[in-house]
Amino acid sequence: MTKWGLIGASTIAREWVIGAIRATGGEVVSVMSTSADRGQTYAEAQGIAKAVTTLEDLVNDPDVDAVYISTTNELHCDQALAAAKAGKHILCEKPLAMSLADARAMVQAAKDAGVVMATNHHLRNAATHRAMREAIRAGRIGTPLSARVFHSVYLPPHLQGWRLDKPEAGGGVILDITVHDADTLRFVLDSDPVEAIAFAQAGGMGKAGLEDAVMGVLRFENGVIAQFHDGFTTKFAETGLEIHGSEGSLIGRNVMTQRPIGTVTLRDASGEQDLPLDPRNLYETALAAFHAAVDGNGKPSATGEDGIWSLATGLAVVEAARTGGTVKIAPGL
Incomplete structure (x- = not known):
């Protein structure tokens, strides 16, 4: 079972992605919000055990296998790089970054770390x-x-x-x-x-x-x-x-x-x-393919390279x- 940490207490995670993770055999174990109150309220409403306020606390959590990044676009690159460095698989919202150089760096970091990286092109x-x-x-x-x-x-x-x-x-x-x-x-x-x-x-x-x-x-x-x-x-x-x-x-x-x-x-x-x-x-469908890729079977429906193209x-x-x-x-x- 892939255990997930959410980087961003977002609407899209609440409306679509948390349910998709659970429906395809994953578990959401933590959520990160820079607002402690928002994060705690979100975690309680969504049945998530932990709420943290820093990126470091989330990506360095040994209970987290993969992260879903759904913050505003200018934050994606640093968050993905930190996740890759910590050995976490990455599903990132589009656009991957604000520049092609940053997007390419994200994809390369995931490759170097040997983790799965996908773009959430639904x-x-x-x-x-x-x-x-x-x-x-x-x-x-x-x-x-x-x-x-x-x-x-x-x-x-x-x-x-x-x-x-x-x-x-x-x-x-x-x-x-x-x-x-x-x-x-x-x-x-x-x-x-x-x-x-x-x-x-x-x-x-x-x-x-x-x-x-x-x-x-x-x-x-x-x-x-x-x-x-x-x-x-x-x-x-x-x-x-x-x-x-x-x-x-x-x-x-x-x-x-x-x-x-x-x-x-x-x-x-x-x-x-x-x-x-x-x-x-x-x-x-996207999360099923992602979980399979984490298990070594195939690749995500939209890869990091697909995110660079878009x-x-x-x-x-x-x-x-x-x-x-x-x-x-x-x-x-």
Whole structure:
């Protein structure tokens, strides 16, 4: 059984990850919050035995085998490096870090320590996206040519905070949502993005000059061009992912979400058919793969290297929106 320490008493851990750890055979034994009161209250509410206030106390705890990092983005690197040094396996929220140099250092530290490192890109675990990936691999839409991602949602008040007012913490929609698009497209298309163009928008939610919406295009190594729309400001939109090929199209609806919902329709010369799906909790799928990797069986569903790719893409989109030009995507793996 893998025993976990939580670095950050976060909403995502409470809503999704703690349950996924427990459902896949792990145990949460400790939580770290810099606020003693918050940490203790959180631990009691979630049935966690220990609450600590320092990173050192958590990563040096012999009862902890793995850590889940869900603090604000600028803290990830130092926390992951400390965990790796202490020999703990690492599941880190996206984006891995604020810079590619830091993200690469995190992945290298985990390799040097011989520990598993994963990025919590949940969307590649969705039955919808896995069905799309398999359909493309089976040649059901011919040669993939283009894609469209609709991932503009309304950021609920309890999740706003730093995402809208702290650029130094990696706030803004690009590092929060566009990185998910990048990872999902890489997974579904089985190809890497090579350049980006984008326009950002300030629609009234983002503070301190942070963007709260963005539209752009990614070009992939296999020639696919992918349009994306991400936002915090759209209260009534649905999400979706479309992949269009020379012989057919895959239409995914309500698929860019944490919940195991959505549909995928294949359209080709014979008409329309919905692909069969086996919906499962996305985070449980991720944690099952992580626990297996810790046991020496396979690898996480999204590795540290996958996290470097999504960060590189997000940073390229940030730069493209800032300059108005086309920006190369170079993760430097």
